Amino acid sequence: MSQASLVVNQVGPLALIQDAGRFGVGHLGITQGGAADWIAFYWANWLLGNPLNSAALEIVMGGGLTLEAEGEVTLALTGADLAATLDGEPLAPNASVTLRSGQQLVFQQPRQGLRAYLAFPGGLEAPEVLGSRSCTVREQLGGLQENGQPLKAGERLTWRGNTHQPRTLPEGLALRMPTSGCRLPMVLGSQVASFSGNSLYQAFNTPWQVDNRADRMGVRLTGPVLGGTLKGIVSEGIPLGAVQVPPDGQPIVLMNDRQTIGGYPRLGALTPSACATLAQCLPGTQVWLTPVSASQAQADYRRQFAHWASD
Amino acid sequence: MKLRIETAGMEALMVRLFDTIDVTNMAWILAADHALRDAFGEALVDLLPSYTTLLLHYDCRKLSHAEAQARIQDALTGLTPADTQQGQRHEIPVWYDESVGPDLERVAKRAGISVAELIEQHCQDDYCVFALGFAPGYGFMGLVDNTIATPRLTTPRRHVAAGSVGIADRQTAIYPLPSPGGWNVLGRTAVPLFEHAKRGEPLLRPGDSVRFRSISRAEFEAQGGDTTPMEERS
Numbered sequence: 001m002s003q004a005s006l007v008v009n010q011v012g013p014l015a016l017i018q019d020a021g022r023f024g025v026g027h028l029g030i031t032q033g034g035a036a037d038w039i040a041f042y043w044a045n046w047l048l049g050n051p052l053n054s055a056a057l058e059i060v061m062g063g064g065l066t067l068e069a070e071g072e073v074t075l076a077l078t079g080a081d082l083a084a085t086l087d088g089e090p091l092a093p094n095a096s097v098t099l100r101s102g103q104q105l106v107f108q109q110p111r112q113g114l115r116a117y118l119a120f121p122g123g124l125e126a127p128e129v130l131g132s133r134s135c136t137v138r139e140q141l142g143g144l145q146e147n148g149q150p151l152k153a154g155e156r157l158t159w160r161g162n163t164h165q166p167r168t169l170p171e172g173l174a175l176r177m178p179t180s181g182c183r184l185p186m187v188l189g190s191q192v193a194s195f196s197g198n199s200l201y202q203a204f205n206t207p208w209q210v211d212n213r214a215d216r217m218g219v220r221l222t223g224p225v226l227g228g229t230l231k232g233i234v235s236e237g238i239p240l241g242a243v244q245v246p247p248d249g250q251p252i253v254l255m256n257d258r259q260t261i262g263g264y265p266r267l268g269a270l271t272p273s274a275c276a277t278l279a280q281c282l283p284g285t286q287v288w289l290t291p292v293s294a295s296q297a298q299a300d301y302r303r304q305f306a307h308w309a310s311d
Numbered sequence: 312m313k314l315r316i317e318t319a320g321m322e323a324l325m326v327r328l329f330d331t332i333d334v335t336n337m338a339w340i341l342a343a344d345h346a347l348r349d350a351f352g353e354a355l356v357d358l359l360p361s362y363t364t365l366l367l368h369y370d371c372r373k374l375s376h377a378e379a380q381a382r383i384q385d386a387l388t389g390l391t392p393a394d395t396q397q398g399q400r401h402e403i404p405v406w407y408d409e410s411v412g413p414d415l416e417r418v419a420k421r422a423g424i425s426v427a428e429l430i431e432q433h434c435q436d437d438y439c440v441f442a443l444g445f446a447p448g449y450g451f452m453g454l455v456d457n458t459i460a461t462p463r464l465t466t467p468r469r470h471v472a473a474g475s476v477g478i479a480d481r482q483t484a485i486y487p488l489p490s491p492g493g494w495n496v497l498g499r500t501a502v503p504l505f506e507h508a509k510r511g512e513p514l515l516r517p518g519d520s521v522r523f524r525s526i527s528r529a530e531f532e533a534q535g536g537d538t539t540p541m542e543e544r545s
Contacts (some may be wrong), residue, residue: 026357026368027344028513029443029487130511139447140488141509190317190325234332235444235451237359237366239323261361261444269320294376297321302372 004071004101006157012063012107015151017124017143020053022132026260032240033134033142034256036216036279037115038272039304040079043175044119046308047076047096047167054123054160055133057151059116062107067157069099074163075120080113080177080280094175096166113177113280122161136257138217170307178277180285181207185292185300186243189268195228195245202226203267204289208251212283216257219278221287225249230265238262241270243289253278271297273304312339312390316383322356322371326383329363334439334454336363338392341518345393350386354379360517361442362451398518400437403485405476405523406531407433407498410540414495418461418478430525432459433497438483440519446488448508450515454481467493472541474499476523483523498525501536 018041021034035041035058042052059065062082076096077084084091084107091097091105099105107116126133127146135143135150143149144157151157169175192200202224211220226249238244242254244264253270254262255278270278271292281287292300315327328343329336344360347367351358354373359366369379407430409415419429438452445451460481468491471477475486477494486492487504507514515521532538 023356025511026359027443028447028508028511029445029449030447030508032357129509138488138490140505141447187318187321189319234330234361234363235442236325236361236364237319237444239320239366239368241320259445260359261442266319268318269323271321294318294321298371298376301321305372 003158004069004073006067006069006073008066008151008153008155008157009068009104010064010066011151011153012059012061012065014060015065016058016135016137017055017126017133017151018058018135019055019123019133021256022130022134022141025130026237029260030130030141031136031139031257031260033132033136035117036256037079037117037276039276040115040175041117042308043094043169044076044078044117045123047078047169048074048119048121049164049167050119050121050123050161052308054119055126056120056124057118057157059107059118060114062109062116065107067105069101069103069105072098072100073121073159074098074166075118076166077116077118078175079116081111082116083108083111084116094169110282114282115279120157120159121163122159125158125160138257173307177280178285181288182277182281182285183288183290184274184278185271185297186241186268186274186289187271187294187297188291189266191230191233191265192267194230194265195226195267199224199226199228204291207286207288210278210281210283210285210287214283216255218252218254218258221251221253223250226251228265232263233265235261235263239269240272241275243267243269255279272301314384314387316380318376319366322369324367324369324379324383326365326367326387327363332362332441332453337439337441337518338395339390340365341393341395342390343387346386346390347383350382359444361444393518395518398520399516401515401519401521403500403502403521403523404526404530404534405498405500406528406536407525408528411472411475411499411538412497413541414477415497418459418495418497421461422459424458429459429497432456433478433483434523434525437520437522440515440517440521442517443513443515446486446490448487448504448513448515450484450521452483452521455483457481461495463493464495467491471496472499472537472539473505474501474536475541476500496541499531499536501531501534
């Protein structure tokens with residue numbers, strides 16, 4: 001039997017090959033990248049019984065992305081509800097789906113969330129660059145052509161393994177997309193003390209709006225103007241989720257494709273789970289910054305991983 | 312050196328050694344970089360040294376926050392500065408020309424010198440590579456002489472060509488990739504910084520020293536340099 005594949009008949013705004021990210025190379029100035037909603041991404045791989053870090057497709061907004069099957073394959077779809085259909089029939093979210101040859105998988109528009117993840121048996125076939133298949137457009141790294149370019153019409157997706165019996169989500173586990181009013185747990189950083197008392201009160205006691213200036217590099221939040229004694233700092237490493245406050249007083253949460261070092265004062269950093277939540281928030285969504293201790297955040301994080309370890 | 316260990320994120324700690332930028336920091340930053348890599352081994356996810364700090368990202372499924380803090384403290388107790396003479400010395404050929412260095416004249420005028428004197432000054436000092444960041448293989452270097460120090464552009468350019476050599480305040484750097492940027496661009500080099508970084512072997516590393524050498528258009532072209540003027544790319 002010849003290798004099955006998916007052909008990209010039409011592209012939407014953005015679809016990128018992503019795995020967990022590119023680690024251990026930050027000191028070269030290379031960004032982490034990786035699936036922005038890593039929780040949905042891991043679930044997609046878990047559903048197929050893949051190693052969790054297997055390369056998948058991160059589909060933003062949908063917008064008419066059309067994939068046609070050549071041969072039969074079972075995929076898993078998680079994350080945002082992008083009104084996906086298979087030959088016109090709506091698909092159940094957070095489940096596996098089997099495509100027969102000639103069938104078309106179409107992603108239309110976001111109904112809940114922003115980014116859907118499509119996992120493939122054994123992970124997508126793509127060249128590994130510095131230990132990862134993640135695609136970073138700005139850095140021209142990763143992707144099918146190794147130049148960081150998003151998926152293009154006419155390209156063909158192949159995968160590394162064979163279809164096994166897919167899993168279903170554990171009973172009682174609901175994977176919900178964030179809605180307005182959601183909380184974003186955040187570990188406070190040392191520079192928090194440089195912000196004014198009033199700014200700190202407002203930061204944690206007023207809702208923030210997710211701005212439309214939001215991408216895989218950073219997400220702007222709009223709300224009260226924050227300020228303090230620090231205007232800039234000596235450039236230093238930026239952790240995932242760092243909430244930096246430039247001189248205009250409107251925070252920017254630095255996400256997977258952030259630059260590695262920078263010089264704005266920070267309130268702290270969202271937890272990785274909060275980053276995953278934020279990555280699914282459409283512009284206009286109201287969010288609350290909620291302080292959490294590093295230890296508490298780690299306990300929650302380990303509990304999250306326990307889901308995937310058991311089977 | 313004064314060690315402070317600060318929480319920076321769920322599994323990120325900021326190791327702060329200094330408060331201000333200084334060439335003499337590098338010997339300590341490099342020593343701390345080695346010591347922390349050894350001490351954390353497999354539990355290390357990423358370690359990002361910069362001018363005064365190292366951001367350490369550990370794996371919290373292997374170590375608790377308190378364990379990671381203690382490990383940093385242990386690793387850096389009794390630290391001795393690294394031998395900075397071991398850093399590599401690089402000579403970077405640059406074609407300084409208005410067509411690829413659109414800020415040459417403005418920077419010279421601001422400094423009250425001729426363009427030729429500006430080029431001579433930029434090529435006169437050895438610059439220390441303080442940190443890599445911003446883009447793959449991008450080295451933050453300094454410090455340029457006070458006379459030619461120039462603040463960033465008020466409005467960054469939307470497109471700065473790959474290989475562009477610029478200055479911002481007392482720092483100087485080379486753009487490995489085309490990108491937006493606000494540095495004052497003086498010229499262009501054909502040295503393929505991005506290709507080195509992409510292989511995981513950056514040409515410039517913290518602690519290295521760099522000296523620029525002014526070359527002619529013919530030499531630049533012979534090295535494979537792209538002579539497309541900057542404006543045509545914006």
